[in-house]
Amino acid sequence: MSKSYTPGLKVVRDAKVSKERRLPLKGNVHVNIDDIVSSDTIIASTEIPGNVQMINIANQLNIDPNQIENCMLVKINDNVEKNQLIAQSKGLFGMFKTDVKSPIDGKIINVSNITGQVVVSEHPIPINVDAYIPGKVKDVYNNEGILIDSIGTFVQGIIGIGGEKQGKMHVLVDNPSDKVKISSITNSLKDKIVVCGSYIDLEIYKKAKSIGVKGIVCGGIDYNVISEILGYSLGVAITGTEDTTTLILTEGFGNINMALKTFNILKENNNKDVSINGATQIRAGVLRPEIFIKSDGSGESKDFKENDLVISIGSIVRVIREPYFGKIGKISSLPYELDQMESETKVRVAEVKFEDSTKKIIPRANLEVILSS
Amino acid sequence: MVDLKNIKTILATDCGSTTTKAILIECINGEYRLTFRGEAPTTVEAPFEDVTRGVLNSIIELEELSGKKILDGEKFINTSSENTDGIDIYISTSSAGGGLQMMVGGVVRSMTGESAQRAALGAGAIVMDILASNDGRLYHEKVKRIRELRPDMVLLSGGVDGGTVSHVVELAEIIKTANPKPRLGMNYKLPVIYAGNNKAQENVQDVIGDISDLLVVPNIRPTLEEENLKPSRDKIHDLFMEHVMAQAPGYNKLMEWTDFPIMPTPGAVGEIIKKISEVENISVVGVDIGGATTDVFSVFNGEFNRTVSANLGMSYSICNVLSEAGVSNVSRWVPFKIESLKLTNRIANKMIRPTTIPQSLEDLKIEQALAREALKLSFIQHKEFAVSLKGVQQERTISDTFDQKMSGETIVNMKELDLIVGSGGVLSHAPRRSQAMRMLIDSFLPEGITQIAVDSIFMMPQLGVLSTFHEKAALEVFHKDCLIKLGSCVAPLGQYKINQDLLQYEISTDEKKYKGHLKYGELLLLPISSGKYSCVIKPNRNVDIGFGKGNDFIGEIYGGEVGIVLDGRGREIYFSADENERINQILEWSHQTNEYNKEEINV
Numbered sequence: 010m011s012k013s014y015t016p017g018l019k020v021v022r023d024a025k026v027s028k029e030r031r032l033p034l035k036g037n038v039h040v041n042i043d044d045i046v047s048s049d050t051i052i053a054s055t056e057i058p059g060n061v062q063m064i065n066i067a068n069q070l071n072i073d074p075n076q077i078e079n080c081m082l083v084k085i086n087d088n089v090e091k092n093q094l095i096a097q098s099k100g101l102f103g104m105f106k107t108d109v110k111s112p113i114d115g116k117i118i119n120v121s122n123i124t125g126q127v128v129v130s131e132h133p134i135p136i137n138v139d140a141y142i143p144g145k146v147k148d149v150y151n152n153e154g155i156l157i158d159s160i161g162t163f164v165q166g167i168i169g170i171g172g173e174k175q176g177k178m179h180v181l182v183d184n185p186s187d188k189v190k191i192s193s194i195t196n197s198l199k200d201k202i203v204v205c206g207s208y209i210d211l212e213i214y215k216k217a218k219s220i221g222v223k224g225i226v227c228g229g230i231d232y233n234v235i236s237e238i239l240g241y242s243l244g245v246a247i248t249g250t251e252d253t254t255t256l257i258l259t260e261g262f263g264n265i266n267m268a269l270k271t272f273n274i275l276k277e278n279n280n281k282d283v284s285i286n287g288a289t290q291i292r293a294g295v296l297r298p299e300i301f302i303k304s305d306g307s308g309e310s311k312d313f314k315e316n317d318l319v320i321s322i323g324s325i326v327r328v329i330r331e332p333y334f335g336k337i338g339k340i341s342s343l344p345y346e347l348d349q350m351e352s353e354t355k356v357r358v359a360e361v362k363f364e365d366s367t368k369k370i371i372p373r374a375n376l377e378v379i380l381s382s
Numbered sequence: 383m384v385d386l387k388n389i390k391t392i393l394a395t396d397c398g399s400t401t402t403k404a405i406l407i408e409c410i411n412g413e414y415r416l417t418f419r420g421e422a423p424t425t426v427e428a429p430f431e432d433v434t435r436g437v438l439n440s441i442i443e444l445e446e447l448s449g450k451k452i453l454d455g456e457k458f459i460n461t462s463s464e465n466t467d468g469i470d471i472y473i474s475t476s477s478a479g480g481g482l483q484m485m486v487g488g489v490v491r492s493m494t495g496e497s498a499q500r501a502a503l504g505a506g507a508i509v510m511d512i513l514a515s516n517d518g519r520l521y522h523e524k525v526k527r528i529r530e531l532r533p534d535m536v537l538l539s540g541g542v543d544g545g546t547v548s549h550v551v552e553l554a555e556i557i558k559t560a561n562p563k564p565r566l567g568m569n570y571k572l573p574v575i576y577a578g579n580n581k582a583q584e585n586v587q588d589v590i591g592d593i594s595d596l597l598v599v600p601n602i603r604p605t606l607e608e609e610n611l612k613p614s615r616d617k618i619h620d621l622f623m624e625h626v627m628a629q630a631p632g633y634n635k636l637m638e639w640t641d642f643p644i645m646p647t648p649g650a651v652g653e654i655i656k657k658i659s660e661v662e663n664i665s666v667v668g669v670d671i672g673g674a675t676t677d678v679f680s681v682f683n684g685e686f687n688r689t690v691s692a693n694l695g696m697s698y699s700i701c702n703v704l705s706e707a708g709v710s711n712v713s714r715w716v717p718f719k720i721e722s723l724k725l726t727n728r729i730a731n732k733m734i735r736p737t738t739i740p741q742s743l744e745d746l747k748i749e750q751a752l753a754r755e756a757l758k759l760s761f762i763q764h765k766e767f768a769v770s771l772k773g774v775q776q777e778r779t780i781s782d783t784f785d786q787k788m789s790g791e792t793i794v795n796m797k798e799l800d801l802i803v804g805s806g807g808v809l810s811h812a813p814r815r816s817q818a819m820r821m822l823i824d825s826f827l828p829e830g831i832t833q834i835a836v837d838s839i840f841m842m843p844q845l846g847v848l849s850t851f852h853e854k855a856a857l858e859v860f861h862k863d864c865l866i867k868l869g870s871c872v873a874p875l876g877q878y879k880i881n882q883d884l885l886q887y888e889i890s891t892d893e894k895k896y897k898g899h900l901k902y903g904e905l906l907l908l909p910i911s912s913g914k915y916s917c918v919i920k921p922n923r924n925v926d927i928g929f930g931k932g933n934d935f936i937g938e939i940y941g942g943e944v945g946i947v948l949d950g951r952g953r954e955i956y957f958s959a960d961e962n963e964r965i966n967q968i969l970e971w972s973h974q975t976n977e978y979n980k981e982e983i984n985v
Contacts, residue, residue, distance in 0.1 A: 034563060058529075061559055063521035074548065119559060123551040123585055128521070128559055168734045231723060232701070232730035244702030245674075245693055246733055261734055263727040291698055291734055330738040331728065331745050352746035353813030353979070356739060375738045 018259075018297060018377065020271050023304055024163040027147065030138050031154035033057065038149055046140040046157060048175045048284050053138045053154050059131030062112055067125025069109050070098040074125030081127070087117050089129060096127070141173050142284045143303045161303040162278055164259070164271060166226070169287030169298030170239065170248045171255030174202065174223040178275070178283045178302070182206035185228065185272035191216060198222050202255075202283055202300075204275050208264040211237055217254055224255035224285045226275065226300060229265035249288025249296075257287055257298040265335055268327065270379065278302045320359060320373060328361070330375040337379070338363040386852055391461055393444075393452060393469040394844035395437050396647055397424055397476040397636075400673040400697060400737055400807075402433075404440035405841050406448060406469075407848075407859055414855040416863035419839055420444035423737060425632075432632035433476070434639070458639070474640050475843040476633075477647035477672070482506060482622050485533040487513035487557075488603075489540035489549040494578065496767075497603045498539040501577070501611040503688045505618035506649030507535075508675065510692075513556065515540070515549045521556065528560035535621055536562075536572065536594075537614060538586070539602040541579030550582040554589040561593050571595040573621045577602040577614045597621070622646055642851055648677045650846030651805065652688050654860065655679040657849050659686075661857065664800035667764075667826065669757060670842070671806035673697035673736055676756055678764035682793045687768035691760040696808050697736030700752060704729050707755035714957050715751035715824070717968040718744065743978065746813070750821055753808040757825035765794045796829040797875075797928045803865065805837035816907070816976045819868040819944045827953050828871050830928020831919075833940050834947075838866045867912055869942030872919060873949040875926045877956065878902040884950050885921040889939060896946075903956065905971045906948040910941035947975065 036055020040046060066081070067074045080096045083089055089111040100106035111129055119128040144159030179201045181189045189205040194216045202224035203217065209227045211234045217225055236242045239251060259271050283302045290296040320326065324340045342360035348370060349355050356372040363369065392407040392414075402425075406418045420443030425435035438456065445452050451459055451467040459468035484507040488494030491514035502509050510531045513524055536557060540550035554576075562572055574594040576586050583598050590596055599613040637644060645653075648670065655668040659681035668679040674695040679688045693702040704712055709722050716725070728748060732738060740746040769792050804810075804822045812818040818836045828834075841864050849856035874884050882902045889896045889908060896908045917939040923932040939946060951971075958964045972978055 058561070061522045061525050119555055121551065121555055121589075124548045124555060126552065126555070128555070130559075232726045233723065235730075242701065242705035243730075244705050245699045246701075262730040263724075289734075291736060329735045330731070330741060332742045334731070350741045352740045352743045354739060354741075354746065354811070355813070372739050372741055375741060377735075 018165040018167065018379075020164050020268070020274055020379065022162050022274060022277075023160055026142065026144075026159050026161065026163050026301060028142055028144070028157045028159070029154060030141060030157060031150070032138055032152075033136065035152040036136070038152065038155060040146050040149070040155060042146050042149055044146045045144075046146060047143045048140055048282070050140045051137045052140050052146075052157075055136050056133035057136055059115060059133050061118070061128050061130045062115075064095075064109060064112070064127045064129065065125060066096045066109055066120075066127050070096060070107050072098065072125075075122045077125050077127070078120065078122055081120055083117050085117050085120055088115070089117060090114050095129075141175075141286070142301050143282075159301070159303055161301055162274055164274060164300040166257035166259045166287075166289075166298040166300070167261050168246055168248070168289045168291070169255060169257040170235065170243075170251050170289075171224070171253050171287040172249050172251070173284065173286045173288075174255045175282065175284050176200050176202045176223045178202045178204065178278055178281055180204040180276050180279045185267040185269050189213060189227075194220060194222070196220055202226065202285055204272075206272065207266045210234060214238060214254070214256065222254055224257065224287070226257045226259065226285070228260045228267035229258055229263050230256070231264075232262045235262075246289050246291035249286070249290075251287075255285055255287040255298075257285060257300065260335065261329075268337070268379070275300070320376060320378060325379045326359075326361060326376040327379055328371055328375055329377045330372075333363075333369060333371060336361075336363050338369075340376075341368060343373075389470045389852065389855070391469045391471075392848065392852075392855065393441070393458070393472045394841075394848060395440060395472075395474045396650075396841075396843040397426075397433050397437065397474065398647065398672060399477055400424060402436035402440045403840060403844075404437070404444050405839075405844055406444055406450075406452075407855060409855075413862075414858040416839075416841065416859050418444050418448040418450075419841070420447060426630065432635070433630065434632045434635050437474070437636065437639075471641045472639055473642050473844070473847050474636060475645045475647045475650045475847050476636075477506075477675075482618070482646050483508050483510050483531075483534045484618070485509070485511050485513060485528065485531060485536050487536065487538045487540065487553045488578075489515045489546060489553070491517050493606070494539045494541065494603050497609050497611070498537050498577070498614070499767075500609070500687065501539075501602055501614040502537050502618060503690055504611060504649070504652060504686065505615040505622070506646030506652070507618060507622075508690055508692045513553060515552060521559075524556050525560045528557065528562045532562055533572075535618065536574045537602075537618065538574055538576050539578040539614075541582060541601075542606060543580045543601050543604045545579050545581075547579060547582040547585060550578045551585045551589060554586045558590050558593055573597065575599060575614060575617050575621070580604075619643070619645065619649065642847065645843075645847045645850075647843045648688065648690060650843040651677060652679050652686065653846035653849050654842050654856065655803070656681060656686050657853070657857065658801070658803070658860070658865075659684075662801075665795075665798050666801045666803060667761075667794070667799055668803040668842075669760065669805065669809075669822075669826075671696060671753060671756060671760070671804075671808055673807070674699050676760040676806075678760050680764065680768055680794055682768075682795060682798065685768075685793060687764070687793070689760070689764040689767045691756075691763050694756045694760050696749065696753060696756065696806075697732060699733075700736075700756075701730055701733045703752050703756040703759070706759055707752075712751050712755050714964060715754050715968065716747060717965055717972060718747075719961070719965070720748075747978075749808060750812070750817060753821050754825045757821065758827075761826055765792045768792055768794050796827070796832075799828060799832050801833045801835060802826055802828060803835045803837065803842075805840055805842050807840065810837050810840040814977065815866065815868055816944045817978075819871075819947065820971075820975055820977055822868075823871050823873075823947060823949060824955065827873070827955070829873055829875050829953060831935065831939060832871050832873075834868045834871055834942070834944075835865050836868060837864055839864075867940060867942040868944040869910065869946050870940050871947045871949055872900075872927065872939075873953065874900075874921060875928070875953050877952040877954070878925070880956075883922055884925050885919055885927060885948075887920075887948065888918045889946065890916050891941070900948045900950040902950050902952060903967075904948070904950040905974050906950075907945050907975045908948070909945040909976075911945070912940075912942050914938045914940055944975075 096109040098107040144157040147158040148156035187206040199221040205227040338361040348358040422439030461468040486498035495514040919935040
């Protein structure tokens with residue numbers, strides 16, 4: 010049988026999670042295999058090249074480019090200070106010399122006798138990579154990074170903004186359909202990661218941000234609100250570099266309740282330390298936002314396999330497109346033949362029995378397997 | 383190497399960013415025909431991270447549909463005389479993994495920069511940025527940009543042969559300073575193709591030979607009047623296989639499976655568009671609207687151009703279409719009232735769940751509204767790019783006094799356009815062919831008389847790669863199974879007064895004579911099936927149907943699966959400013975062109 014895979018999001022307890030932590034460029038790794046790391050341990054660091062400035066020496070000294078080496082007072086790889094003399098013309102009878110000074114503190118990285126230009130680079134910018142999640146170092150990639158293994162609750166959202174954050178999680182509502190009130194956003198939430206149940210508006214986000222809330226997890230938000238937060242329209246879902254309070258939507262755009270299972274699993278972990286990341290990349294190599302809470306390791310760890318994402322009779326699924334968007338049900342039949350929809354599109358379908366016992370025919374592509382435990 | 387004469391069964395896949403499509407081509411009674419097609423979601427992402435999973439799934443679907451065994455586990459069964467199962471050859475194209483992302487460089491942005499861009503686009507790449515000596519950015523800004531983008535490959539051109547050396551070397555120095563790391567894999571050097579001034583080759587080698595995998599090819603612009611794109615395009619294809627594909631998840635395995643090199647999908651579609659134009663001696667515009675990008679191809683007077691609108695697509699980048707077109711331009715095509723907030727949320731939900739399909743008619747209409755705007759924007763970009771070489775000296779005579787053309791003008795001439803071919807899910811899989819025809823007409827706005835066709839089930843990429851080594855098989859399948867001629871569009875140019883009489887028409891088929899008038903604002907469909915029919919069109923004296931104001935057309939016109947559309951809506955199309963009137967306008971156009979079920983039109 011051919012298999013219908015769905016873009017199922019993970020909502021699991023005691024999941025075995027492996028995280029690669031890599032440097033953007035080669036550098037130094039500070040931990041070893043089997044080391045235990047906490048989420049804020051610096052595991053590797055490197056330096057990225059500093060900004061550069063180009064000086065057209067040939068122009069400034071009024072000489073041909075191939076003569077500049079005769080006028081240079083410093084060499085490639087020499088460190089220079091701001092206003093240090095780096096080139097000087099020969100002048101006339103040793104007089105009327107023209108000077109060129111370095112505009113910055115840095116290093117000479119290129120002297121070109123073809124273009125007559127000298128490139129000075131500012132000092133390198135240090136980059137540190139932390140562990141992001143607590144766990145054990147499984148593997149070390151020489152000069153590049155590490156692989157961390159951990160066991161804990163792992164919840165994927167559908168889209169997020171903002172990068173990695175760590176903090177204590179605080180669930181603000183009692184039910185997944187509850188909407189958080191603006192009065193609930195108080196100064197006590199500073200540095201926390203808050204769970205808001207259903208839908209939030211711009212006012213709530215702004216207040217949370219002004220207080221210093223590190224992250225927000227909720228069911229839905231209007232697309233226009235995301236654009237207002239970002240200051241531009243989110244054209245393609247590639248996020249994570251925004252310098253703002255991280256926001257993770259578990260369901261999608263609009264006024265949508267958080268799925269009960271997701272809400273319950275988050276509620277169980279109220280007041281625990283969590284690591285979240287809003288980075289999303291919905292393109293090849295899909296990356297979904299995530300929430301991780303390390304468990305004590307007493308539960309049985311689970312791994313998900315390819316077949317877990319295959320729709321089969323009995324699978325619990327969520328409809329991810331109108332007209333039944335958000336409804337949860339169980340697959341009761343998987344007809345082999347193509348079926349014609351109201352839109353006249355002929356597609357492979359599934360019969361889904363919803364929680365209210367009604368049955369509907371839904372395109373298989375519009376279903377998402379709920380991976381949970 | 384396989385002997386072409388012995389190829390009877392061909393398996394071809396296209397690994398798109400969303401779905402992997404497999405087709406089976408078989409030689410039946412001496413003729414190559416498409417026999418079956420299967421598809422499955424592409425699996426380059428976690429948890430699979432192996433493109434071959436999706437490929438195998440699409441092939442398993444083919445096996446189920448055809449009843450033919452192709453796979454033995456994960457190995458292909460080869461055909462044999464005693465067994466009808468198996469295949470003779472397997473080929474593939476790919477745009478998964480984000481496609482091929484390149485940066486190009488040239489001294490003057492509108493000259494060598496654009497030539498380099500044309501070469502990269504023609505080879506099937508996405509051009510992330512054009513680096514040029516005159517692009518207005520400061521040295522450090524260019525360095526920063528290269529570092530941020532981390533292209534898969536760089537094509538560096540600049541200067542005509544014997545021309546400027548210092549500017550070209552400066553570009554090389556910028557690349558050296560940036561020292562970018564490839565997007566995929568830390569352990570290999572960035573491939574840089576140098577296709578600039580031949581007198582600067584050694585200098586460029588000195589500057590970036592150490593930090594990159596430098597390959598030198600003949601100049602892309604040896605003189606101002608000449609563009610030589612082929613050597614660069616060929617080298618890009620080679621490097622795509624060697625470097626980029628080898629880094630993407632599962633591709634090493636896929637490369638071992640295929641009998642011919644994997645081609646980037648847009649490069650393969652370009653091949654087949656060029657073939658159509660060449661064989662039929664016509665000017666063609668082709669479009670492939672995908673989930674993330676929209677590619678437009680054109681051939682006018684033998685000159686091929688391809689553009690890729692990297693962020694105009696129907697799923698991954700659907701919100702970018704919304705943002706670039708504006709909500710009002712999208713909603714003007716929607717034939718019902720919908721709050722802007724609800725509309726944008728629905729569209730955004732498609733972006734985050736890109737593989738879903740419209741189940742309700744309302745959703746289908748919203749998607750098709752967006753497709754019109756995505757196609758329109760992509761075509762505008764294409765027209766701006768497909769221009770004559772800039773910087774070329776024009777020789778003029780006295781006869782050119784009143785008809786002076788500048789260098790750098792678009793070569794896309796809508797009045798000369800013979801055929802528009804649409805491809806991609808939203809067009810090929812539209813529930814009704816009339817919907818595809820309407821989307822193409824509404825977005826491309828053909829002028830005069832133009833044939834419209836679609837790729838029946840989106841197999842142009844596979845046929846493109848097939849055409850590179852087995853032209854007969856590719857063209858036979860293309861004409862018989864791939865290209866579906868929808869019909870023709872007759873559209874007067876310009877704008878007039880509502881209900882003004884534009885033209886009289888008379889088209890004779892074997893069964894019937896179609897005769898009547900077309901008024902401004904009207905859209906009519908004559909259900910004339912495939913074939914060539916005699917036709918007389920007499921425009922009113924101030925109306926131009928592509929042959930000058932008031933000039934008649936007496937000749938032949940093509941029918942098709944949909945028919946002949948007489949489009950009197952003007953160029954640009956006129957929409958009423960009143961919302962209720964606009965909705966009625968759209969419903970009437972839908973009704974006239976049999977776009978949706980009559981009882982469903984009022985959804």
